[in-house]
Amino acid sequence: MPEAYEQSLSSQTLHELTASLNRGMFVHVRNALHNMPACDVAFILESSPVKSRMAFWQLVDSEFHGEILEELSDDVRNSILRQMMPEAVAEATEGMDTDDLADVLRSLPEQLYQDVLNSLDAQDRHRAEAALAYEEDTAGSVMNTDTVTIRPDVTVEVVLRYLRRRGEVPENTDSLYVVDKDDCLIGDVSLAGLITSQPETVIEQLMNTDLVPIPATMPETEAAQMFERHNWISAPVVNEQNHLLGRITIDDMVDIIREDAEHSMMSMAGLDDEEDTFAPVVESTQKRSIWLGVNLLTALLAATVSNFFEDVLSQLAVLAILNTIVPSMGGVAGNQTLTLVIRALALGHISESNTRSLLIKELTIGLLNGLIWAVLIAGIVGIWKQDFTLAWIIAFAMLMNMIAAGISGVTIPLILKKFKIDPALAGSVILTTVTDIVGIFAFLGTASWLLM
C-alpha cells in the first residue's frame, strides 16, 4: 500500500512523458496514459503546450476521451474539441454526465453543435436538450438527473431490498430523496441514516424535512456558496413547483468555488477567462489587448494632467523625477483596499448595514498610511534634494493621495456593483486612474502654486 503514495502524479511523470513523446516513444506513452486515471491524463493535457497536447490526445484510447473531457477546464477542453470530428465528439460524449454533456455542446461552434446533436442516440439527445434548456451558469445547467427517489410510506427494509436489486447507486450519492405522488420533494434520507436504522422503521419517521432545495434558476455561484457554507456533499435541485429535477454534487461545486476565487485574481490583471496556460499566442494577445488598451487611455489621461503643468516641469526637472512616487504609493494602497473589498463582495460579507463602517475603517487606514509615508518621504526628499519646501509639497500630496486611495478602494467596487459591472474586472484600472490623477494634481499643482 505505501507505494501508492508514488501513484499520485508528480511533475516528474509529466517531464518523463514529454521527453518520451519528443523521442517518438509513442507506444510507451500510449501505455502510460492508458494506465492512468482520467484526472491525471487531464492534468497532463492542461500542463502541455498546444502541440504536445494534441499529440498526447491522439495517443489516448478513444474510449476514455469522454471521461477525460469531463475533467478538463473549459479553455483546454475547447482547444481540443475544435480539432475533433463531429462523430468523434459524439462518440466521446456517450455516457457522459448530463451537465458535462450540455457543457461540451455549449462550447461547440454552431455547425458542429448541430452535427454532434444529430449523431447522439435518442436518449442522450433528450438528456442533452433537457440540460441545455437551463441557462448557462445556473444550478439547472450543472445538475445531474441521476437521483434515486423513494416514497415516504415504505420501510427501511423495502428500500434496502430495492437498492440491492438495483445493484448500484450513482456516484457521490449520499442521500436518497423522498418524493410524493406528484414527484414533489418532501425530504431526504442519508445513506448513513438508512444503514444505521432498524429495518422496520418507516421512511417518513426517518427522513429529514428541513432540507433547503436549490432552485434550478439559481446562479451556480450562489449554489456553490451554499454548499460551502452548509458543508453539503449533494443537494436536490427543484423547479418552482418544488418538483425534483436532479441533484448537484460537491465535486462540481469545488470547481466553481476555485474558478470564482481565481476569477477575481485573473480579472484584476485583465486576464478574464484565460484559463489555459498554453493558449495560442494570437488568441492570448487578443484577449489581453483590451486591458492594455484601457490602460493606455488612463496612462494618456495621466500624461494630459502632467501636461497642464508643463511650465513648472520645464523649470524644475526635480519635479519630473519625483512625480511618479506619489501616484505609485496611492495605487498600491488603493489596490490593497480594493482587493479586500472585492473578496468581501464575492463572499457576500458587504451589505448596506456595514458599508459605512467599512468606509470609515479604510479612510482611517488611509489617513494613518498617509501620515506615516508623508513623514517618511518628506525626510527622504529633504535630505536627498536639500529642499524643504519640496519635502512639504510631496508630503502633502502623499497624504491627500492615500486618503483618496482609501475612499476609492471602497467606493469604486461598490458603485461598479450597483451598475452590475464586475468590480474585479474594471475596479483596478479605474482606481489607478483616480490615484494617478489625484497624485499628480496634488504634487504638481501644489508645486506650481508654491514654487512658481
Next chain:
Amino acid sequence: MPEAYEQSLSSQTLHELTASLNRGMFVHVRNALHNMPACDVAFILESSPVKSRMAFWQLVDSEFHGEILEELSDDVRNSILRQMMPEAVAEATEGMDTDDLADVLRSLPEQLYQDVLNSLDAQDRHRAEAALAYEEDTAGSVMNTDTVTIRPDVTVEVVLRYLRRRGEVPENTDSLYVVDKDDCLIGDVSLAGLITSQPETVIEQLMNTDLVPIPATMPETEAAQMFERHNWISAPVVNEQNHLLGRITIDDMVDIIREDAEHSMMSMAGLDDEEDTFAPVVESTQKRSIWLGVNLLTALLAATVSNFFEDVLSQLAVLAILNTIVPSMGGVAGNQTLTLVIRALALGHISESNTRSLLIKELTIGLLNGLIWAVLIAGIVGIWKQDFTLAWIIAFAMLMNMIAAGISGVTIPLILKKFKIDPALAGSVILTTVTDIVGIFAFLGTASWLLM
C-alpha cells in the same frame, strides 16, 4: 417547502439584525441567532464590524459557541478568542472536532493556551495533544480521528448489524475503512457499496484496495489538490507504517481550496493573511505597511533612474510628461504574464519540461504586444506633440519594455519559487521594478542620446 428558499441567509437578514442590535432589541436578536444554523451565525459575525461582532457574540447561547467557532475563518476566530476567558474557551471547545480543537489552541497566546489546555477534560486534552503533534498545515493537523473501521473477513450482514447497534456514523462518512490486525489500512468499502450488496458478501470481496491514502505529513494544500483532482468526499490518513490515523473530509478541503486560490490574489496586493474584512485599523495598517514600504523603495529606485537623466528632463518637459506611459504599459503586460504563471504554478501545471514553451509563448506575446502598442503610441505622440523623433523614441521604448515584461513575467516567479519565496507575494513588486527601470532607461536613455 418552497419557502425554504427564503431560509437561505440574505444580506437582508444581516441588515435587519444589525438595525435591531443598534436599536437595543437584544431579546429579538438573541432569538433570531438562536434559531439560525451555526454557519449562518458565523456569516453574520464575519460580515460585522468589530464592535457589533462582539455584541452579537455575547448574544449567542454559549452552548453553540463551539460550533460557530468551527465555522469562522482564522482571523475572525482569533479576534473573538482574544476577548474570551480561558474557561469560556475550554467550554466552547467541548466536543469540537479534533482538527478544529487543535486549530483553536494553536491560535491562542502562550499563557491562554496552557490555561485552556489545563481546563480541558482528560479525553479532550489527549485528543488535542495528538492533533497538535502534527505540524500546522499538514494533512495530520486537519484530519479527524473519528473513523469507522471494519475487518476484511466479516460479511456485509455483520457490518450492517454493527452499524445499527452503533446507531450513527460520524458526519460525512461515505466509506468505512478496512484494517488488518495491526491496524494497517488495507482497503475501503463505500456505504453505497455496502447498501447495494447481498448480506452474505464478505468484505474482502467487496472492498476497494486501490485507494490512495494521504500521509499525515503531506502539506494540506497538496492533499486539497488530490481531493480536487480525484473528486473525493473523504480520504484516509496514514502514518509511515500505513497505520490508519484518521480521515479528511471534503468540507475542510473546500476551505483550503478557496483559501489557496484567494491567497494568490491577496498576496499580489500585499494583503497576505488579511482575511478579516473588519480587522482593527492599527493591525491592518501594520500588516499593509510592509508592502507599502517595499513599494516606496522601488518608487525611489525608479526616481533615481530618472535622476540620471536630469539634464535632458530639464531641457525637454515633454519627456517628463510622457515618462510614465511606457513603464505603466510594461507593468500591466508583465502582471498579466505573472498572474498566469502564478496560477499555473499553484495548480502544478509548470515543470521543467514546459518552461521553455511557456517562455517562448510569453516572449512572442510580448513582441506582438510591443509592436501593436509601439505603433499606436507613436501615432498618438506624433499627432499630439508634432515631433516624429519623439514618436520613434517612445515606440522603441514601448517595444523594449513589452519584451522585458514578457520575459520577467515568466522568469521572476520561477526564480522566486526556486528560492522558496512565494511568487504571489514578492513577484509583482519585483516585476514592476524591472518594467519601471527598463521603461525609463529605454525612453529617457534613447531620448538623451538622440535629442541632446
